[in-house]
Amino acid sequence: MNFQRVVIKVGSALVAPEKNGCSGKYLLSIARFITQCHSAGKEVILVSSGSVAAGRALIQHGSPNPSIPTKQAMAAVGQMKMMANWQRFFDVPCSQLLITHGDLKDRQRYINIKNTIRILLENGVIPVVNENDTVATDELKVGDNDNLAALVALVSEADCLMILSDVDGLYDQNPKDNPEAKLLTEVAEINDAIYKMASGTTNHIATGGMQTKIQAAEKATENGIATFIVNGEKPQVFEQLVANQKPGTHFLAKQAPVKAKKHWLKHTLKSAGKVSLDAGAITAVIEKGASLLPSGINSVSGQFSAGDSIDLISHSDQRVIAKGISQYSHRDLEKIKGANSNQIDLILGFCPSKVIVHRDDMVILS
Ligand SMILES: Nc1ncnc2c1ncn2[C@@H]1O[C@H](COP(=O)(O)OP(=O)(O)O)[C@@H](O)[C@H]1O
Numbered sequence: 001m002n003f004q005r006v007v008i009k010v011g012s013a014l015v016a017p018e019k020n021g022c023s024g025k026y027l028l029s030i031a032r033f034i035t036q037c038h039s040a041g042k043e044v045i046l047v048s049s050g051s052v053a054a055g056r057a058l059i060q061h062g063s064p065n066p067s068i069p070t071k072q073a074m075a076a077v078g079q080m081k082m083m084a085n086w087q088r089f090f091d092v093p094c095s096q097l098l099i100t101h102g103d104l105k106d107r108q109r110y111i112n113i114k115n116t117i118r119i120l121l122e123n124g125v126i127p128v129v130n131e132n133d134t135v136a137t138d139e140l141k142v143g144d145n146d147n148l149a150a151l152v153a154l155v156s157e158a159d160c161l162m163i164l165s166d167v168d169g170l171y172d173q174n175p176k177d178n179p180e181a182k183l184l185t186e187v188a189e190i191n192d193a194i195y196k197m198a199s200g201t202t203n204h205i206a207t208g209g210m211q212t213k214i215q216a217a218e219k220a221t222e223n224g225i226a227t228f229i230v231n232g233e234k235p236q237v238f239e240q241l242v243a244n245q246k247p248g249t250h251f252l253a254k255q256a257p258v259k260a261k262k263h264w265l266k267h268t269l270k271s272a273g274k275v276s277l278d279a280g281a282i283t284a285v286i287e288k289g290a291s292l293l294p295s296g297i298n299s300v301s302g303q304f305s306a307g308d309s310i311d312l313i314s315h316s317d318q319r320v321i322a323k324g325i326s327q328y329s330h331r332d333l334e335k336i337k338g339a340n341s342n343q344i345d346l347i348l349g350f351c352p353s354k355v356i357v358h359r360d361d362m363v364i365l366s
């Protein structure tokens with residue numbers, strides 16, 4: 001429980017153990033664990049598979065491996081079933097986020113997803129994410145919910161990723177094929193040897209098997225997000241987690257998530273423009289740890305889109321004081337610079353964010 005914001009990924013095998021329609025069999029203890037996380041002041045984002053399996057009984061198919069449009073129709077009807085199935089275990093509201101890789105690749109949509117999750121969490125709503133299977137084509141698909149969960153952990157700035165499946169964790173070989181397989185309790189480095197241990201799945205309603213879980217763990221741990229693969233079929237796993245024990249396999253984070261993000265902002269992202277700040281904004285940003293509001297901006301230069309990195313410079317001596325991700329393009333900023341945050345909607349006709357650079361998306365340079 002050494003985390004503040006966790007992404008919990010629940011595989012199809014747990015949502016639809018009968019492989020046809022969804023069930024509460026395993027979800028009850030998962031939901032109880034999520035409620036315990038909430039009581040301990042932690043934030044939880046769910047990534048749930050199972051829409052295709054949940055809709056399977058409702059769409060005629062007649063083949064063990066239905067066509068893609070048939071599966072997309074199953075996902076469309078099954079998603080409703082799956083959401084209703086989750087909601088019945090919570091007193092707090094659940095919300096549905098259906099996203100594709102195309103959404104995560106697009107800067108503006110990425111920011112929209114990030115802002116939406118932030119606001120849902122602030123309001124005590126559980127975000128439940130799945131791939132938008134009905135619209136996703138191969139080019140726009142993440143393709144499996146393990147990798148999707150890692151990307152959701154990144155966009156939501158979680159510090160922990162828990163992948164719940166039907167095995168106890170990563171074994172040195174597939175335990176379903178080899179009874180002698182041994183469980184790895186801790187993985188410090190994800191290398192070829194680790195990838196070689198992981199194979200695909202034999203479950204026809206699941207996608208990816210252990211390979212995609214390792215890919216997800218690699219993406220997350222490189223960005224400072226501790227990752228666990230645990231068995232979601234066993235209620236005692238959740239008791240162990242609550243008791244601060246470590247069931248399953250723990251993939252160690254490479255560095256603290258804040259450090260990883262600040263490093264990425266400072267060294268990897270190239271600034272596409274500049275905004276100059278008045279003395280009040282500089283004090284607010286440097287001394288009070290505040291986000292940058294439009295009222296503190298004197299001028300804008302360069303050409304950038306929402307989601308690009310920009311330099312925050314001092315108006316008086318042109319010193320670069322910070323760097324961060326702008327919520328608005330240079331064109332929009334030209335119109336709202338100097339204005340009060342409440343006027344953004346009036347001036348632009350939309351307001352995805354009341355701040356220009358959020359504190360969490362900023363690194364102070366001097
Ligand atoms: N080295 C391994 N250790 C554990 N499980 C493995 C390994 N290699 C392959 N697997 C398979 O991965 C499966 C879990 O992945 P998957 O069926 O896709 O589940 P989910 O629906 O939870 O994503 C296990 O049931 C197991 O058969």
Ligand SMILES: N[C@@H](CCC(=O)OP(=O)(O)O)C(=O)O
Nearest residue numbers: 012049050051052144145207
């Ligand atoms: N988006 C699909 C799930 C895809 C997937 O990765 O499934 P799984 O391997 O069970 O996590 C669905 O909802 O059926």
